[in-house]
Amino acid sequence: MALSGKVAVVTGGAMGIGRAITETLLQSGATVVLLDVNESAAKSLLDDLHKVYGRDRTLFLSCTVESEEQVKAALQKTVDTFGGIDILCNNAGILNEGEWEKTVSINLLGVIRGTYVALQHMNKLTGGRGGVVINTASMAGLGPLLSCPVYTASKHGVVGFTRAMAAASKASDYGIRFNAVCPGFVQTDLISNTKLKLGQFSHLEDATNQLMAEMRMLAPSEVAACVLELATDETKNGEALMVFAQGKQYVTFPTL
Numbered sequence: 001m002a003l004s005g006k007v008a009v010v011t012g013g014a015m016g017i018g019r020a021i022t023e024t025l026l027q028s029g030a031t032v033v034l035l036d037v038n039e040s041a042a043k044s045l046l047d048d049l050h051k052v053y054g055r056d057r058t059l060f061l062s063c064t065v066e067s068e069e070q071v072k073a074a075l076q077k078t079v080d081t082f083g084g085i086d087i088l089c090n091n092a093g094i095l096n097e098g099e100w101e102k103t104v105s106i107n108l109l110g111v112i113r114g115t116y117v118a119l120q121h122m123n124k125l126t127g128g129r130g131g132v133v134i135n136t137a138s139m140a141g142l143g144p145l146l147s148c149p150v151y152t153a154s155k156h157g158v159v160g161f162t163r164a165m166a167a168a169s170k171a172s173d174y175g176i177r178f179n180a181v182c183p184g185f186v187q188t189d190l191i192s193n194t195k196l197k198l199g200q201f202s203h204l205e206d207a208t209n210q211l212m213a214e215m216r217m218l219a220p221s222e223v224a225a226c227v228l229e230l231a232t233d234e235t236k237n238g239e240a241l242m243v244f245a246q247g248k249q250y251v252t253f254p255t256l
């Protein structure tokens with residue numbers, strides 16, 4: 001799928017991996033609407049992007065993925081402004097084992113919420129143009145991260161939801177592909193001050209730091225390149241693309 005003229009929505013697009021996804025999609029010719037709760041980071045990013053890509057190909061909408069009302073309003077505004085949605089990147093996520101219900105609410109329920117609202121605009125059966133949904137999961141969606149059980153659960157949920165939606169969409173002819181990207185550790189604010197974010201598992205900080213030291217720290221742009229691959233390669237549906245020290249690899253799951 002060529003991205004020139006396509007309309008993409010990126011949640012958590014103001015910082016970290018979401019920012020890199022936004023920049024990569026813009027470089028590839030897409031128009032990008034970023035949804036985020038961090039208004040100051042988003043506005044500063046937009047100032048920079050406007051200088052490179054002009055004012056017409058980017059829009060920031062303040063929105064928490066925890067609110068169905070706000071997500072609905074943001075996606076409606078996207079459609080009203082740009083005529084449709086072709087790509088949804090459900091990327092917003094947090095690490096907070098103390099506030100574990102909020103972690104599930106953003107990391108898993110936010111992905112489901114964003115997907116279901118976007119389906120109303122993207123589904124070919126209801127007048128949409130079809131397209132692709134790419135969810136930012138994690139390697140912790142494939143195996144256990146010992147200091148973060150709820151984060152791990154939320155990301156396993158994202159991988160399972162993505163794969164089931166891919167199968168449902170194919171069987172129902174929605175014209176939408178669903179894929180997940182599963183990065184190892186990435187150099188962003190999410191992995192700063194980890195001890196505070198581990199809650200009752202803060203005593204496992206050293207073990208977590210050791211794992212980080214053993215695995216190469218990724219740059220956000222490496223994850224964004226995988227998202228671009230999942231967006232443009234029309235053969236990919238229901239895939240989990242792991243990106244880690246050794247490079248990238250499509251995950252093989254057990255079959256029935």
Ligand SMILES: NC(=O)C1=CN([C@@H]2O[C@H](COP(=O)(O)OP(=O)(O)OC[C@H]3O[C@@H](n4cnc5c(N)ncnc54)[C@H](O)[C@@H]3O)[C@@H](O)[C@H]2O)C=CC1
Pocket residue numbers: 011012013014015016017018035036037038041063064065066091092093094106136137138139182183184185186187188189190191
């Ligand atoms: N940094 C890492 O090592 C890894 C991160 N990930 C995942 O990548 C995604 C992005 O994380 P990073 O870029 O690392 O974090 P980050 O903290 O640098 O950026 C997250 C962005 O999401 C926004 N956000 C947070 N809560 C939100 C909400 N309720 N609604 C809308 N926006 C919200 C933040 O304002 C921020 O702009 C997350 O889903 C995370 O779980 C996956 C694997 C590794």
Ligand SMILES: CCCCCC(=O)/C=C/C=C\C/C=C\C/C=C\CCCC(=O)O
Pocket residue numbers: 095137138139140142143144145148183184185186190191194208
């Ligand atoms: C401090 C926590 C930061 C959380 C950010 C994040 O998502 C990083 C995850 C990095 C690694 C996950 C660690 C362990 C996962 C375990 C096994 C994966 C097995 C994959 C496979 O070979 O199938």
